Amino acid sequence: MITAARRAQGGGFAPLTAERLSLRRLVAGDADAIARLVDDWDIIKNLSDAPFPYPPGLAQRWIASTQRGIEERQDFALGIVPRDATAPIGAILLRQSQAEPQVDDGPAPPSVASAEIGYWIGRAFWGRGFAVESVKRMVRFAFDEVGLERVWGAVLTDNTPSRKVLERVGFKLQGEAEYDFPARGGLRRVFIYAMDRKAMTATRPARTLLVSAVALVDADGRVLLARRPEGKPMAGLWEFPGGKVRDGETCERALIRELKEELGIDTAESCLAPFTFASHRYIDFHLLMPLFVCRVWKGNPMPREGQELAWCDPARLADYPMPPADRPLVAMLRDFL
Numbered sequence: 001m002i003t004a005a006r007r008a009q010g011g012g013f014a015p016l017t018a019e020r021l022s023l024r025r026l027v028a029g030d031a032d033a034i035a036r037l038v039d040d041w042d043i044i045k046n047l048s049d050a051p052f053p054y055p056p057g058l059a060q061r062w063i064a065s066t067q068r069g070i071e072e073r074q075d076f077a078l079g080i081v082p083r084d085a086t087a088p089i090g091a092i093l094l095r096q097s098q099a100e101p102q103v104d105d106g107p108a109p110p111s112v113a114s115a116e117i118g119y120w121i122g123r124a125f126w127g128r129g130f131a132v133e134s135v136k137r138m139v140r141f142a143f144d145e146v147g148l149e150r151v152w153g154a155v156l157t158d159n160t161p162s163r164k165v166l167e168r169v170g171f172k173l174q175g176e177a178e179y180d181f182p183a184r185g186g187l188r189r190v191f192i193y194a195m196d197r198k199a200m201t202a203t204r205p206a207r208t209l210l211v212s213a214v215a216l217v218d219a220d221g222r223v224l225l226a227r228r229p230e231g232k233p234m235a236g237l238w239e240f241p242g243g244k245v246r247d248g249e250t251c252e253r254a255l256i257r258e259l260k261e262e263l264g265i266d267t268a269e270s271c272l273a274p275f276t277f278a279s280h281r282y283i284d285f286h287l288l289m290p291l292f293v294c295r296v297w298k299g300n301p302m303p304r305e306g307q308e309l310a311w312c313d314p315a316r317l318a319d320y321p322m323p324p325a326d327r328p329l330v331a332m333l334r335d336f337l
Contacts, residue, residue, distance in 0.1 A: 103175025
């Protein structure tokens, strides 16, 4: 069961920004635009979860139904919005609750954390590369922020444009299967495409990024978390305070500097106790992050860089959505404290 605290943190989902687009949470005011754009046979015939004609009021109900999935960080139905506009021109979905179908005469899908991707763009906006840009951004989100190992999609065998979108992003054809399409009256033949995080990162050179982080523990045994502000990578996720280690710095000196800059507090190397470390491969870099524990500092932590702060009971740390690199640290810190 999802906790009230986690719902509250998910409620602040930060938009995913791309070069020309923003993928953001849909709101009730988007219903008219969504209904107007999607009520098009050439769009709905390729969707696995929409009837045709598109009934009045369905967009409003569908948007309302998407909110819990985002709050639980399980399923993400987002509007595709140009950076110079406010209304969505389409929608994109990342759905962990849907199991990947087995292709004909093929092996079973791997038992890894995975999700289905789906998308559509309004007819007036076709041919501008918006689908490719949206899928690329959602895939990066899936791997780098949700921590998935595999993303897959089902494409009708006669939907050549969507096949080309997935292939341009880097998805590989797995084979054929059957999938339900209500607008077409039931099961139809589809191509299953998939992309694995390991296969994707294996083709990219990885630079190592050294980041130093700290668990600040107050007199009540609570741990301080900071929420990354909009405009930064992984915006909306919670993390332990810290930052990049500069050339010539030790991890301890970097933390002292970062705590002063970010939170306005002072501490000393003798107050930083090495605890554990994280080693995690993101798409474009490998993160190495030592985690320290600190119980002594001067000053009251205050957000100086637009971040949100929260003092958290160790038993509730898992209620806060964190970057994949931080998550393995939670259980160790909880048990230690």
